Amino acid sequence: MHYLKAYWPFMLASVFFAAVSALLALYLPVLTGNAVDLVVGKGKVDFDALKGILLQMALVIAVTAAAQWIMNACNNHITYGTVRDIRQAAMKQIERLPLSYLDKHPTGETVSRIIADVDTFADGLLMGFTQFFTGILTIGGTLFLMLAIHKWVALVVIVLTPLSLFVAAFIAKNTSSLFRKQSETRGQQTTIIEEMVGNEKIVKAFCYEDDAEQMFAENNEELRKVSLKAIFFSSLTNPCTRFVNNTVYAGVALFGAYAVIKRTLTVGQLSAFLSYANQFTKPFNEISGVVTELQNAITCAGRVFELIEAEPQVAEQEDAKVLKNAEGAVEISHVDFAYTEEQHLIEDLSVSVKPGERVAIVGPTGCGKTTLINLLMRFYDVKSGSIAVDGTDIRDYTRHSLRTSYGMVLQETWLKPGTIRENITLGKPDATEEEIIRAAKLAHSHSFIKQLPKGYDTVIGEDGGVLSQGQKQLVCITRIMLSLPPMLILDEATSSIDTRTEMKIQDAFARMMKGRTSFIVAHRLSTIKEADTILVMKDGNIIEQGNHETLLAQGGFYARLYRSQYEF
C-alpha cells in the first residue's frame, strides 16, 4: 500500500474532481427541466430567465468537462506511476532473491506476475476505486434530487430499478457454469492445437494428418455448441436490463404525467425525471462490475506482493572481504546440500584443489555436477560444511567479488538481447576493439561474427535469434576469453560445438587454463582426459577420484564409462 503514498495529492485531487463532475452532471437535467418549463407555449416564453439558465448550463458544462479531464489525468498519473514503481521494486527484488526461489518458480509465471498482474492490480484498484466512488455519489445524488422534486414518482424509480440488478445477477449466475464449460473445452482445443500444429513436422512424418483433423473437428464442434450457449445466454443481460429500464421509464411517464395533471410536477421536472430514470441503472451496474474487478485486483496484488515480499538471500556481512586476484586454492570440506528437505543431493563431500589445477567432474545425469557449480559460485549456500577459496570461507567474501573471480560458461547459453559486442564485453565493459577481436579469434567466433550483417554490432534477440546453439556457445566462450578471471567453471561448455571446432578451441582453452584453477563438467571423455584430477560423481557422492590413467587402472565406474565408447 505504501506505493500509493507518493501519490496522495493526486488521489485527493482525483476524488475531489470525481465528486465535482458527478454532482454537476446530475444537476444538468434539473437545469434542462427548468429551461423546458420556461418554454410553455405560444407567446409564453420567458427569454430573460431562459438566458440565465442557459448561462448556468454553460458554466456547469465547462466545469464538469474540465473536472472530468483533470480526474482522468490524475488517475492515469496514479495508475501508470504505481505500475512503474511496483515493477521497479519487483525487478530489484529479482536481483536480490536467492536462486532457490527463482529456480522453483517458472520464468513465465514470474514474468506474468510482474507484467500482467501488476497491470490488473493497478487498473482494478484505482479505476475501481474512482468508479465506486463516482457510482455511490451518483446514486446518492440522483436519489436526493428525485426525492426533492417529487417523492412519489421517485418511489417508482427506487422500487423498480433494483429489478434490473436482479435480472443481471440472475443471468450472470446461470451463465457462469456455461462459461466454465466453454473455457474447459477451449483449453482442450488449445492443447490439441499446440501439440499438433506445434509439432506439425512429426504429424506429417507419421502421416497423422487425418487423425489430427478428425480429433480437432470433434472438439471444435463441441466448442461451437458450448460457445453458442454461453455467448447467447450471457448476451441476454443487455436486452433484459434494457427492458426493465424501459418499464421503469414507462412507469415514470405514467405517474409523472398524472402528477403534472394534478399540478404537483412541472413538464420540465418530468423530463428531468425521465432522464434520471434512463441513467439510474448505470451506476448500479458499474458498482457490481467494480466488485468483481476489485476481487480480481486483490488476487493479483497477492501474487505480486508474494514475489516482492519473498525472503531475499542472506544479507552480506558488513565486514565481508573482497576477493582479489585469487590464487585459486579451493577447499570443499564435508559439504551437505539438498534442494528440498526430502531429497539429499550431496552428502559429506570433500575435495581439495590446489591453485592452477584442472578438475574434471564426470558422472551420469542428475549426479550433482551442476549442483556443485551452484555451490562454488554461491548461487546456493551449503546446508552444512564449508567451501573455502584461498583459505577463507566463501561466505566471508562479498558475493560480487567471489563471482567475478570465476569465469563461467554454461551448457545453457544465455545471451542478453543486444549487440554481439555488448554480450562479449559483459565482464569487461571497457575492452578495446583489438582485445575483443583477439578474444574472438581465440574462441574461433571471429570468422562467423564477421559474416553477420553488422558484424560485432549485430543485434540479437531474446533467444539468440540468428545464431545457432553452437555459435551462441562460442560467443559465451569469447566472453570469458576476454575477461580472463582467475578461476574457471566450464559446464558442458562445448556441448553444442562440433568436435573439430572444439579441438581447435581446446588449444585456446588449454592456454587459458594454465595457472587458473578450472572446474570442467563434460560428458565427452576426450575433453576430460587431460585433467589433473577427475571426480567421478554418482548420486551426490564422489565415488572415484584420480587422473585418467589411475582411474582406468582401477577398472571401476570411470573405466566402464570410457570403454563403452568403443563397444558396438
Next chain:
Amino acid sequence: MKTLLKYFEGYKKECILGPLFKLLEASFELMVPLVVKRIIDVGIANGDKDYVLKMVLVMIALAVVGLTCSLTAQYFSAKAAVGFSAKVKNAVFSHIQTLSYTEIDTLGTSTLVTRLTSDINTLQGGVNMFLRLLLRSPFVVAGAVIMAISIDSKATVTFGVTVLLLSLVVYVIMRLTIPMYKKVQGSLDQVTSKTRSALTGVRVTRAFGLEEKEQQEFGEANAALLAIQVLSGKISALLNPITFALINLGLMWLLWEGAVAVDTGRLTQGAVVALVNYMSQILVELIKLANLIVQITRALASAGRISSVLEITSSMQEGTQNRKWDGGAAVVAFENAALRYAGGGENAVEGITLAAKAGSTIGIIGGTGSGKTSVIQMIPRFYDATRGSVLVDGLDVREYTYASLRERIAVVPQKSVLFSGTIRDNIRWGKADATDEEIMAALQMAQAKDFVMEKEGGLDYKVAQGGKNFSGGQRQRLAIARALVKKPAILILDDSTSALDYATDAALRKAIREMPDSPTTFIVSQRTASIMHADQILVLDAGEVVGLGDHESLMKDCEVYQEIYNSQFGKENEV
C-alpha cells in the same frame, strides 16, 4: 479478407436476420420520445388521464416487442459468429495439414498456433459485435436525426452540426490514440522482454556482477513506457469530457431555438422535450460506435492474418503412384542430389550420390551445419531435392503418394516429441493397430521397457503435454520405440540418441540390427562411435561430401573423418 467470407456459407439467414431484428428493436426505441411528446402535448395539456395510460401501455408494448426482437437478434448473431469461427478454425487446421515443411518453416509453428487460437477468438468476437451493433449505432444516430427533423425541420442544422462535430472529435481522438496504443504495446513488450531476460539470465548476471546495470536498463525501459502511457492517457482522457461538453452545448442551442419556435407557436413544449431526448440518444450511440470501431479494427487485423495463412499453398506436389508395400527393407539411392532451403542463399547440401542396399546401415557424420539432417530429410520428402533425385525401391520419391511413401519410412527426429495421452497412445502413432505385444517388443528394442514397466500402470501411464514427466533420454527412447513399432522399410535416426549414454546407444543399435527384416537404417550422428560400424559412412563438411566408405577406408584417406575420430578418441588410439 475475401477468402474468409465464404465461411459465412450456411449462416446467410442468420447474418441477415440478426442485424434486421436489431434494427427493428432500434426503431421501436426511436419511437419512445414521440410517445412522450404525445403524453405531454395531448395527455397533459388536456388533463386526459386515460390518454396518458393508453400511451404508457404503448410504451410497454414497444418495450416487449423490442425485447423480443433483440433476443432474436442476439441469438442469430451468436449462432452466425460461433458457426463462422468454427468453420474457419476447421479450415485453417486442415489447411495447415496440407502445408509442406518449407511453408511451416517460413510461417513458424508458434505463429500458426496464435492464428488458430487468439486471432480466431478476436475474429469471432468482432463478427458477433459487427452483426449486433455495427448497423444499429449508425441507424439510431441517423434515425434520431430524422425523427428530430420530422418534428421540426429547422432542427436539422443544430443536429447536423452537433453530430458532425461529435463524429469529428471521436474520429480525431481515435486516429491519435490507436497508433499510440501500438507504441504502448511496443514499450510494454520491451519491459516484458527485459523482465524475462533478467530471469533467464540470472546466473550470468550474477556471475558477472551486473545486477546494478540491469536495474538501470530496466528502469530506462520502464520510464519510457510510463512516458508514452501518460501521453496517450492524456489524449484519450479528452474523449469523454469533450463529447460531454459538445452534446450539452448542442442541447443548449436546441433549447434556445426551441424556445424561439415555441414562442412563435411553431413547436409545442412536448416537441422540445422530444428533441432533447433524441439528442441524448445520439451521444450514447456515438460512444458505443467508437468502442465498436476499435474492436472491429482489431478483428479485421486478425482476419487479415488468418486469411494470409489460408492463402499460402503447399509448394510440394503430391505424386500419383500408390505403390503397395508388404514389409521388408527398401533400397534407397541418391543421385547427385542437392537441397537448397527456401530463402537460403547456398545449397545446404549438394552432390549426394549414394546407393543403400536393402537392410544395410548408412552412417552420416559431420560438424554442426554440415548438412547431415538435410540429406535424410529428402527421403520422406520433407523437403524436395532442388537438383538430382532420391529413389526408394527404384522409384523417385516424388512419384509416390505421400501416404504410400511415408508408410515405408519411420523417422526419429532430433527433438523427441511426445504427445499427451498414454504411453500406448504415443507408440501407436507408429502403427495405429499395434497390439500390446508389438508395443512391448518395440520398447524392448528401444531399451525403454525397463523404465516403462516401472511407471504406474505401465503402458497406461499418462504422458503429460510435451512429455514433461519423462527425462530427455527417456523421451528419446520412447520416440525410437514409436518408430520401431512400425517395422519400417527405412529407419532414420536423426541424431536421436544424443541423450543416451554410450552403452545404451550401443545396445539399441545391436537390437535394430537383429530385428527380423531389419530396415535400411540411416544414422545421423556427431559421435563416431554411433556410426563407425555402419556399412557405408557419408562424411560431410559444410554441405559437401568429403568422404564415403566404411570406417577402415575413411581412416585411411578421409582427413575430415580422421580429425573427427581423433577429436573423440584421441590420437593414441590410432592403430
